[in-house]
Amino acid sequence: xxxxxxxxKFYVAVDCIIxxxxxxxLKLLVFNRKINPFKDSLSLIxxxxxxxxxxxxxxxxxxxxxxxxxxxxxxxxxxxxSVDRDPGYRCISVAQYALIRIHKSIKKIVEQNEAQWxxxxxxxxxxxxxxxxxxxxxxxxxxxxxxxxxxxxxLPEKFTIPQLQALYEAIYRRTLDPRNxxxxxLSFDVIIKLDEKDKTSSKKGAFLYKFDRDKYQKLQESGYNxxx
Amino acid sequence: xxxxxxxxKFYVAVDCIIxxxxxxxLKLLVFNRKINPFKDSLSLIxxxxxxxxxxxxxxxxxxxxxxxxxxxxxxxxxxxxSVDRDPGYRCISVAQYALIRIHKSIKKIVEQNEAQWxxxxxxxxxxxxxxxxxxxxxxxxxxxxxxxxxxxxxLPEKFTIPQLQALYEAIYRRTLDPRNxxxxxLSFDVIIKLDEKDKTSSKKGAFLYKFDRDKYQKLQESGYNxxx
DNA sequence: TCAAAAGTGTTCTCAATACACCCATGA
DNA sequence: TCATGGGTGTATTGAGAACACTTTTGA
Numbered sequence: 001x002x003x004x005x006x007x008x009k010f011y012v013a014v015d016c017i018i019x020x021x022x023x024x025x026l027k028l029l030v031f032n033r034k035i036n037p038f039k040d041s042l043s044l045i046x047x048x049x050x051x052x053x054x055x056x057x058x059x060x061x062x063x064x065x066x067x068x069x070x071x072x073x074x075x076x077x078x079x080x081x082s083v084d085r086d087p088g089y090r091c092i093s094v095a096q097y098a099l100i101r102i103h104k105s106i107k108k109i110v111e112q113n114e115a116q117w118x119x120x121x122x123x124x125x126x127x128x129x130x131x132x133x134x135x136x137x138x139x140x141x142x143x144x145x146x147x148x149x150x151x152x153x154x155l156p157e158k159f160t161i162p163q164l165q166a167l168y169e170a171i172y173r174r175t176l177d178p179r180n181x182x183x184x185x186l187s188f189d190v191i192i193k194l195d196e197k198d199k200t201s202s203k204k205g206a207f208l209y210k211f212d213r214d215k216y217q218k219l220q221e222s223g224y225n226x227x228x
Numbered sequence: 229x230x231x232x233x234x235x236x237k238f239y240v241a242v243d244c245i246i247x248x249x250x251x252x253x254l255k256l257l258v259f260n261r262k263i264n265p266f267k268d269s270l271s272l273i274x275x276x277x278x279x280x281x282x283x284x285x286x287x288x289x290x291x292x293x294x295x296x297x298x299x300x301x302x303x304x305x306x307x308x309x310s311v312d313r314d315p316g317y318r319c320i321s322v323a324q325y326a327l328i329r330i331h332k333s334i335k336k337i338v339e340q341n342e343a344q345w346x347x348x349x350x351x352x353x354x355x356x357x358x359x360x361x362x363x364x365x366x367x368x369x370x371x372x373x374x375x376x377x378x379x380x381x382x383l384p385e386k387f388t389i390p391q392l393q394a395l396y397e398a399i400y401r402r403t404l405d406p407r408n409x410x411x412x413x414l415s416f417d418v419i420i421k422l423d424e425k426d427k428t429s430s431k432k433g434a435f436l437y438k439f440d441r442d443k444y445q446k447l448q449e450s451g452y453n454x455x456x
Numbered sequence: 457t458c459a460a461a462a463g464t465g466t467t468c469t470c471a472a473t474a475c476a477c478c479c480a481t482g483a
Numbered sequence: 484t485c486a487t488g489g490g491t492g493t494a495t496t497g498a499g500a501a502c503a504c505t506t507t508t509g510a
Contacts, residue, residue: 007239007276008239008240008276008277008278008279009237009238009239009240010237010238010239010240010277010279011235011236011237011238012236012237012238012240012320048235048236049236049238049309049320050236051236051238051318052311053311054309054310054311055307055309055320056309076306076307078304078306079283079304079307079322081277081282081283081284081322082282083280083281083282090279092240092277092283094307094309160462161462161463162461162462177500177501177502178462178463179463179464179465179501179502179503180499180500180501182462182463182464183464183465184498184499187498199508199509201460201461202460202461202462202507202508202509203459203460203461203462203507203508203509203510204460204461204462204463204506204507204508204509205461205462205507205508206461206462206463207462207463388489389489389490390488390489390490405473405474405475406489406490407474407475407490407491407492408472408473408474410490410491411491411492412471412472415471427481427482429487429488429489430480430481430482430487430488430489431480431481431482431483431486431487431488431489432479432480432481432482432487432488432489432490433480433481433488433489434488434489434490435489435490457510458508458509458510459508459509459510460507460508460509461506461507461508462505462506462507463504463505463506463507464503464504464505464506465502465503465504466501466502467500467501467502468499468500468501469498469499469500469501470497470498470499470500471496471497471498471499472495472496472497472498473494473495473496473497474493474494474495474496475492475493475494476491476492477490477491477492478489478490478491479488479489479490479491480487480488480489480490481485481486481487481488481489482485482486482487483484483485483486483487
């Protein structure tokens with residue numbers, strides 16, 4: 001690292017691995033490309049980074065463009081930089097994974113952008129190394145879910161305990177015991193029981209809860225471990 | 229992402245956060261810059277990425293240059309891309325953290341390169357955002373150490389249990405009970421007791437052990453959790 | 457009245473923690 | 484012989500895992 005003169009320069013891209021949860025399934029937002037390169041192929045949602053923005057600025061920009069959402073849970077996964085990863089140009093991509101709540105307002109914007117949701121268990125072929133990015137991101141959120149309450153990012157503000165359990169079952173790809181799950185999640189004392197019931201999935205109805213961010217903050221500060 | 233025409237290009241750098249363990253202390257390898265920019269300042273070991281190499285190629289290249297080592301434990305931390313992170317030029321840096329064994333052969337190369345080891349508890353000011361990178365890396369290895377056997381990357385091939393304990397105490401910045409530590413580490417059945425003793429730190433001497441990579445592999449495949 | 461999901465408690469096992477003394481040896 | 488660090492065992496506590504029945508209600 002001696003001088004900035006005559007050093008190589010790179011195109012830098014971001015690709016967003018956007019997860020949602022719907023009908024008990026973990027889903028990925030995929031973009032149907034209408035322009036070249038890779039016209040008519042499926043890809044993650046991405047963009048080149050502009051000189052006047054950071055990588056995270058760029059990912060927020062395109063996330064808003066494709067979903068209308070701001071202030072989304074989004075973290076860097078890693079960079080993909082193989083020399084031959086993009087046969088067209090030498091381009092380094094920084095992959096970001098995001099967790100969002102799927103609701104109606106998003107669905108319209110998603111459609112307008114020719115994007116669509118796929119179940120992560122049934123993904124189609126994506127361009128370049130995007131399938132690899134998705135696999136890596138899935139592994140990451142599986143790890144992360146064990147000790148961070150990321151599940152709440154994917155559920156509506158109000159959710160039932162069986163819904164939360166179904167989400168964790170989708171992430172871990174295994175079934176959990178409902179008694180133990182309920183006992184454990186309640187023991188953290190970070191979800192608040194509401195007076196309403198959700199009756200969409202049973203006649204009896206299940207009580208709705210909401211996540212208490214303040215209590216979670218305090219739990220974290222106290223050094224306690226959220227682990228499901 | 230419509231066309232590669234007229235997109236911005238960036239300098240891309242790697243910066244290596246290289247940790248070692250010596251005299252019971254966790255240490256960071258720091259480079260005393262002899263050339264501009266930032267002549268006579270301290271920095272992490274870094275380089276620009278070349279067009280014909282990946283980010284990880286670049287980090288391996290400079291790690292070998294500064295330590296003579298190959299096949300080192302090295303992982304990506306994250307990218308640093310603020311618009312104003314380097315006042316000289318618009319440059320994105322991908323930080324990598326590495327864990328190495330400090331022994332004599334390295335020390336010579338390190339000196340030749342005007343690099344030196346600092347205890348992580350007593351770090352000097354480094355250029356740009358390099359102190360931030362180091363802080364982030366320390367947090368990462370503290371997390372990682374809980375469920376991955378990264379400790380063995382920092383110790384010599386043959387080590388004693390008290391040495392291993394001292395390393396974990398340095399990473400976690402707290403003391404551990406020697407009976408419980410020994411019991412736990414032995415329960416994983418991934419270290420092999422040798423017939424030799426190390427007498428450098430006591431008259432009685434402590435038995436040397438070595439890490440059994442094969443057994444660790446099997447442990448991992450069986451889904452078991454290494455957690456200290 | 458019955459099908460389908462929600463909700464509830466107890467027992468057992470095992471791992472984490474706390475804690476104090478003897479051992480071996482070179483100086 | 485003594486100072487120094489190495490090495491050992493037990494009791495207690497708490498969390499995780501396994502497991503089956505009752506409740507509610509709309510169709």
